[in-house]
Amino acid sequence: MMAMRKFIGVGLLVTLMSTGVPAQVMAQSDADAADIARQVESLSAEGAQSFRAGDYDKAIEFFEQAYALDPVPNLLYNIGRCYEQMEQWDEAIAQYERFMVAPDVESEARSHAMERVQSLREIQAMQAREDGSTGDGAQDEGPDDVIATPQPAPPNRTPGIITTAGGVALIGGGVVMGLMASGNAESITDPQLSYDDRLSARDSARTQALVADVFYASGIAVTALGIYLIVSADSVEDNPQASRSVLTPWVGKGSAGVGLTLGF
Known part of the structure; x- marks a missing residue:
């Protein structure tokens, strides 16, 4: 019986020692x-x-x-x-x-x-x-020969121009929707139309006016973003993580707009 207890004790000690090794390795790692x-x-x-x-x-x-x-x-x-x-x-x-x-x-x-x-x-x-043109035209190169330093590629303004054009297009869409809303608003007071037709014209005018507001706000924000991209194209960025800009449209009860967030 004593031998059995001693054997169990030794086995438990070995188990505790072996389970402690991975924890030490992980801590060291x-x-x-x-x-x-x-x-x-x-x-x-x-x-x-x-x-x-x-x-x-x-x-x-x-x-x-x-x-x-x-x-x-x-x-x-x-x-x-x-x-x-x-x-x-x-x-x-x-x-x-x-x-x-x-x-x-x-x-x-x-x-x-x-x-x-x-x-x-x-x-x-x-x-x-x-270098090729210099080698063809001169036989002897002296220490005073200077090769012009090449200029870097011109800034890319294409994204800014495209973005600005998109903003102008949105503003134009807002103008069209505003004219449609105005036409439906005039139909509300037309006595020749039935009550249901005038009610439908009123609802259409409200919807079109809301859409026109969204187009206006989005167009202004996108145009401003395009101008920003055109201007910032002249700057040289040493960080590869380029600045970010985010447009967030929102529509509420009776109002609408768009949010512009610029990250530097």
């Missing part, structure tokens, strides 16, 4: 993950500071160290920006393309990176044409 996150955050901050100071080689070093610890796609974009500032177009394009195919990248950020790649390829083509 969580601690390691938190330490890596702190290192990545610190390296990213130092890289951003070096970028702002114009030390792009040092910034690339910090960003690459952070990416080695945790492959966050935004670090690839930051590395591409450093190479772009140093006018190393091939390296910048390579980093942007790595960013575009990385998982969990938002569509807006991916589109922004694609635009940067397209702009850089245009700059490369422009430089190649200028």
